[in-house]
Amino acid sequence: PVAPALAAARVRRDRRDTQRPAMANALQHRFNPDGVELEDSAREYRGMSLLEMARANLEANGERVRGLSRRELADMALSRQHTTSDFPNVLSNVTRATLRAGYTEAGQTFKRWQRRATVQDFRQVSRLQLGAAPNFLLVPEGGEFKMGTIGDGKEVYALATYGRKFAITRQTLINDDVDAFTRIPSLMGAAAARFESDAAYAPLIANPNMSDGVALFHGDHGNLGVGAAISEESLEAAEIAMGAQKGLQGEVLNLEPKYLIVARKDRVRAAKLLKAIQATATSDVNVYAGAFELIVESRLNRAAGATPWFMAADSGVIDTIEYAYLEGEDGVFLDEREGFDVDGIEYKARLDFGVKAIDFRGLYQNPGQ
Numbered sequence: 521p522v523a524p525a526l527a528a529a530r531v532r533r534d535r536r537d538t539q540r541p542a543m544a545n546a547l548q549h550r551f552n553p554d555g556v557e558l559e560d561s562a563r564e565y566r567g568m569s570l571l572e573m574a575r576a577n578l579e580a581n582g583e584r585v586r587g588l589s590r591r592e593l594a595d596m597a598l599s600r601q602h603t604t605s606d607f608p609n610v611l612s613n614v615t616r617a618t619l620r621a622g623y624t625e626a627g628q629t630f631k632r633w634q635r636r637a638t639v640q641d642f643r644q645v646s647r648l649q650l651g652a653a654p655n656f657l658l659v660p661e662g663g664e665f666k667m668g669t670i671g672d673g674k675e676v677y678a679l680a681t682y683g684r685k686f687a688i689t690r691q692t693l694i695n696d697d698v699d700a701f702t703r704i705p706s707l708m709g710a711a712a713a714r715f716e717s718d719a720a721y722a723p724l725i726a727n728p729n730m731s732d733g734v735a736l737f738h739g740d741h742g743n744l745g746v747g748a749a750i751s752e753e754s755l756e757a758a759e760i761a762m763g764a765q766k767g768l769q770g771e772v773l774n775l776e777p778k779y780l781i782v783a784r785k786d787r788v789r790a791a792k793l794l795k796a797i798q799a800t801a802t803s804d805v806n807v808y809a810g811a812f813e814l815i816v817e818s819r820l821n822r823a824a825g826a827t828p829w830f831m832a833a834d835s836g837v838i839d840t841i842e843y844a845y846l847e848g849e850d851g852v853f854l855d856e857r858e859g860f861d862v863d864g865i866e867y868k869a870r871l872d873f874g875v876k877a878i879d880f881r882g883l884y885q886n887p888g889q
Contacts, residue, residue: 536580540606543573544613551618551702569696571597577607594690598864608858608865611688615705615867616854622709623852629817630720630843633779635835637844639874642679649673649879650838655771673768675731677876679846682715684708689864705854708869712852716873720843721819723877724781724830724885736877737885745886750782750789750829755808758831758884765881775838775882777831780812783820786829786888790814826888833882840882846872 538561546565549558558566565573571590574597578585585593597607639645654668686704691697722728727735737744742761748754762775782790796809812831821827832840845851855868877883 536577536606539577539580540610540613543577543610544617547573547610547614547698547702548617550698551614551706552621555621570693570698570701571696573610574607574693577610581606590694591690594693595863597693598688598690599858608856611701611865612854612856614702615688615856618702619705619709619852619854619869622706623713624709626710626713626717628713628717628720629815630717630841632813633781633815633832633835634720634841634843635839635878637842638847638850639679639844640847642681642846642872644676644678645844645874646674646676647839647842647876647878649675650767650773650881655769673731675876675878677842677844677874679844679872679874681870681872682712683868683870684711685866685868687859687862687864687866689859689862692864705867705869709852712869712871715871716843717819719873719875720841721817722875723841724820724828727885728877730877730880736880736883738880741880743880743884745884747826747887747889749889750780750786750793750886752793752806752808754886755780755793755812755831758886762831762833762882762884767881773838773881775833777812777884778834779815779832781815781817781820781830781832783822783827783829784816784818785821785827787814787816790816790829828888829886831884835882838882839878841875841877843873843875 542559542561543565545556545559546562546568548556549562549566565576568576571593575585575593578593578597583596585596588596637645657666659665686708688701692701723736727737729735730741734740742765745754745757745761748757759777762777765773765775767773780790780794791814793806793808794810794812794814795806797804797806820829835842849872851871853870855870857866859866
């Protein structure tokens, strides 16, 4: 038979293992009742305050908490050094979940048309442009393969680390401030997603120089149109311009636009041009019905003057703009430590991210009208 002390320890361990996810679920449901379903195991914690949950967790871990003040209870619950408390794990599970939810629920249009990559470290990454490799040559029977040389067309970028710190303090527990406890990580996640989108659309907005010293959208690159509103004629001009692009050695690339990227103010006009209509005559046929995938992005709005619009080729055919994460760490991540500057737990929301326009040939800008 199992010794009574060993049996009691096993019961506490089983209780603790089931309690953590149940408490986390109850807190997530309390923050987002429409998005997180309350599990049966979490119902007993639904009406508990943070401090009551902390007390239950400490008791499940065999700690004596009777007679402790609210401050002492909060201190014990948040400390890993002198107790067996794993309440910080409960808080961390909820914090990670709400951070990630805030990140994933933010609208990010750039991921629909830009190329995603992962890199192993923070050293510079070189990306060859299409056409930088030599054309294939005929190899006669018994002949030798000739050595090919790679052209100089390449773009270079590197990942950088971005982030912010925040904390869950003993005041949060004592005041039962669930909104601050869950809302702050959610807002941090949304901020990370917003930062990514800002960076991803910066090449379209800022029009930076490429490695050849010429702006991304420029007459020398053959990808800058004459200012015009979105119309059948201006779309045709964009399509012709992209189709005329050639590789570094003058080879025909046969590119075509896949995406029409517009500011929100141009959404209706663009949507109408891509919509099929019931034509009564050949001249009424909408030749661009369903021809391109529409991307609507508010970051492209202009406070004054003409608003540009863009077209992009399929990133699987030619590189356009590439965004990258550190390998194994896509999106925003959370690190934690017991508070040193604050009484509680410090969190660090971290994002390892990089963006670069790789090849101008698959991109087109019309300055608008």
